[in-house]
Amino acid sequence: MLNLSHKKLDIWKFSLDLLLNIYKLTKFFPKEETFGLTSQLRRASISITSNIAEGLSRTSSLEKIRFLEIARSSLVEIDTQLEISIALGYCNETELLKIDKLSNSIFAMISSLIKKIKTK
Numbered sequence: 833m834l835n836l837s838h839k840k841l842d843i844w845k846f847s848l849d850l851l852l853n854i855y856k857l858t859k860f861f862p863k864e865e866t867f868g869l870t871s872q873l874r875r876a877s878i879s880i881t882s883n884i885a886e887g888l889s890r891t892s893s894l895e896k897i898r899f900l901e902i903a904r905s906s907l908v909e910i911d912t913q914l915e916i917s918i919a920l921g922y923c924n925e926t927e928l929l930k931i932d933k934l935s936n937s938i939f940a941m942i943s944s945l946i947k948k949i950k951t952k
Contacts, residue, residue, distance in 0.1 A: 838888040843941040847884050847903070850934040851877040854910065857931065861922050869922070873913050879906040880938065893949050900949075904942045907935055 838844045854877040858870040880903045887899025914931065917923050 836885075836889065838885050841888070843938065843945065844881065844884050844888075846934055846938050846941070847877075847881040850910075850931065850938060851881050853931050853934065857923060857927065861917070865922070869913055869917055869920075873910060873917075876906045876909045876913065879903065880910075884942070893952060896949050897946055900942050900946050904939060904946075907939055907942070911935060 851874075854873050858865075858873050861870045883899045883903035883906065887896045887903065890896045890899065914923070914928060918925060918928075
């Protein structure tokens, strides 16, 4: 694997931790959701980690911001999908405490990084 600087950043480490927690949570979703919510949540969590990595590898500020905004949008997608999962009874708010904490931290970090890049 490549030894790249983004792997040392909390924003990337937290997004990877979120991804792992999403996979653990969805492991217990009903089989009929394999191609529904389970797949959507997993793909969105992969999107966050991947877009942070790709964005931070770009040299253009506009490209960095674009990929970070995609990552942030995927995080919002996960939030909505988790609300749906609760409504359907696939999980409860207590099970989501760590995911909520990570999501809020990542959202704040991405937003702060976007703001920092824009002011350069």
